[in-house]
Amino acid sequence: MSSKNLVVKTLNELYELMGIPHSMVDQTSGFTILYLQDQFKELPISSIPFRPNYFSFAFIKDAFGNYTIDDLHFNMVPGTVYFTNPGNFRKFEWQSITDTCLIVFNESFLKEQVYPEIYRDFSFLLTETVEPRVLKPEQFAIIEELYRFIYREHHGNSPYKNKVIGNALVVLLLKIKEYFFQDYNPIHEGNxxxxxxxxxxxxxxxxxxxxxxxxxxxxxxxxxxxxxxxxxxxxxxxxxxxxxxxxxxxxxxxxxxxxxxxxxxxxxxxxxxxxxxxxxxxxxxxxxxxxxxxxxxxxxxxxxxx
CATH class of the missing domain: 1.10.10.60 (Homeodomain-like)
Known part of the structure; x- marks a missing residue:
């Protein structure tokens, strides 16, 4: 992984470099939610190597692929929740996508629309590398209700939508913390x-x-x-x-x-x-x-x- 091949980009810039439509990417609020099946029409697809400047959650209801973080490789299968934070080397490949939701946000959005002490309650946001987890079907169903609500709000016209999304994001993070991090043991902690x-x-x-x-x-x-x-x-x-x-x-x-x-x-x-x-x-x-x-x-x- 030569550093000369790495690109630090926003999601909008990443998609532009890959030739992927990016009209659904919000460039102003620091928050975007979209469905990957609407973005990636021709599969399989591989990304360019990049280092994002944003946090991301991928909620994989029905899709298959794999992600690379630094020198670690993870398979993406139905029911997976995948989290990354800014900075790490990244690359993804998708073989098939039927239903997958992606949420990305930056720190300014967290501080402005959620609350300033966000890392106090959700310290996992600071962790360098977290292994994806396959949730139980009933757990994923609850997560899906939340991200679908956030999607509707984000694409609505409420003057308060960012505040609504910020509060809904807290609920989503709490459920992820409950399902994902009760026995939290981040990989690479010994590195x-x-x-x-x-x-x-x-x-x-x-x-x-x-x-x-x-x-x-x-x-x-x-x-x-x-x-x-x-x-x-x-x-x-x-x-x-x-x-x-x-x-x-x-x-x-x-x-x-x-x-x-x-x-x-x-x-x-x-x-x-x-x-x-x-x-x-x-x-x-x-x-x-x-x-x-x-x-x-x-x-x-x-x-x-x-």
């Missing part, structure tokens, strides 16, 4: 590099939780994250980049923007307060940083919110 990645993600989440809670007012540097694991900064940087396809600085930037967007939802907080909560000494520094990464100022982003 040194994977443990470093998981600990880094946990430290990143905890630091931003401390910032939001007022427990600290200082941003952490790459060196600080290395110090937390007693690692040389170059080694930590190498592990994170090689395992996730994204640098530590990029992880920090993406996390900062996701938290900022969530805070901007609260009209009671002014931009100076938000800047302070995120560890920026000056509101102007925060505004410049936000615009650099989103092409919008915080005020412009807030103005477009419903």
């Amino acid at each position: 040194r590099s994977s443990q470093i990645v998981k600990t880094f993600k946990q430290n990143l989440e905890q630091h931003f939780r401390d910032l939001a809670g007022g427990k600290t007012g200082t941003q952490l540097r790459v060196q600080d994250y290395a110090d937390k694991q007693f690692l040389h900064v170059n080694y930590l940087s190498s592990v994170i980049t090689s395992k996730t396809g994204k640098s530590i600085s990029a992880w920090i930037a993406d996390k900062t923007i996701a938290e900022a967007k969530a805070m901007l939802q609260d009209k009671q907080m002014n931009i100076k307060e938000i800047a302070g909560k995120l560890g920026f000494l000056e509101a102007s520094h925060f505004s410049n940083y936000f615009k650099k990464h989103t092409a919008q100022s915080p005020a412009e982003y807030r103005k477009q919110l419903v």
